[in-house]
């Protein structure tokens with residue numbers, strides 16, 4: 001689908017996935033453009049993580065196709081996806097607590113099939129400092145052990161890792177869920193910088209204040225279906241809430257809307 005003469009960097013068509021009797025996704029279309037942040041929102045169990053895992057090659061979908069930079073891709077597992085430049089940052093981050101920042105940034109790189117010149121410690125450290133400073137990620141030192149970083153610094157390290165690996169699309173599953181206000185800011189700023197670098201970013205979030213703050217577009221899943229797609233500048237919070245809950249916006253009482261808005265404003269301040 002072309003938009004303003006641009007093509008999506010990643011496109012999914014008709015993705016379905018069931019687990020036993022549960023239809024987790026039904027014919028979901030999804031796309032992200034270069035230099036765009038898309039929020040994936042929906043109630044618990046709506047299918048958000050299942051969609052991210054389908055893209056990441058962790059849970060292969062039953063039906064549907066994936067197109068990357070205009071070409072169909074066959075995904076048999078996570079490596080196929082990492083190789084083409086899609087990075088996923090999960091909530092548990094998959095960082096090694098007992099290693100320092102530099103080691104974590106390069107960890108697993110040898111698993112990639114594309115040729116990577118062997119790096120010595122000194123060049124890895126240089127490259128790590130360079131990537132972290134490009135993204136304005138502030139850490140005590142790149143030789144700090146992950147265990148002694150704050151949640152926000154860890155999340156930032158995990159995201160920086162995807163940039164170091166030349167990702168073009170980054171998928172983030174609830175990146176700020178466990179973070180305090182200042183740390184959340186730090187991660188949201190980092191997401192903006194990924195966009196400024198031209199990456200396509202997909203963020204799962206339950207926090208609509210964050211979503212409105214940082215995202216360009218909001219895709220809503222409900223019961224495994226894509227039910228809405230808003231441009232942030234055209235969307236009102238209550239419309240998004242109505243799409244998430246399936247409520248007819250006309251019957252949401254005024255005081256309910258106020259409560260929703262207050263709740264969202266609390267988390268932003």
Ligand SMILES: Nc1ncnc2c1ncn2[C@@H]1O[C@H](COP(=O)(O)OP(=O)(O)OP(=O)(O)O)[C@@H](O)[C@H]1O
Pocket residue numbers: 019022023024042043044045046047048049050051
């Ligand atoms: N591995 C699995 N085995 C069985 N059922 C699963 C599995 N993964 C997800 N499901 C089911 O698929 C549906 C969608 O789950 P999913 O984790 O994608 O929801 P979600 O939108 O990420 O929710 P949350 O906001 O709570 O994280 C749910 O009904 C869930 O129980």
Ligand SMILES: [Mg+2]
Pocket residue numbers: 048049050
């Ligand atoms: Mg989830």
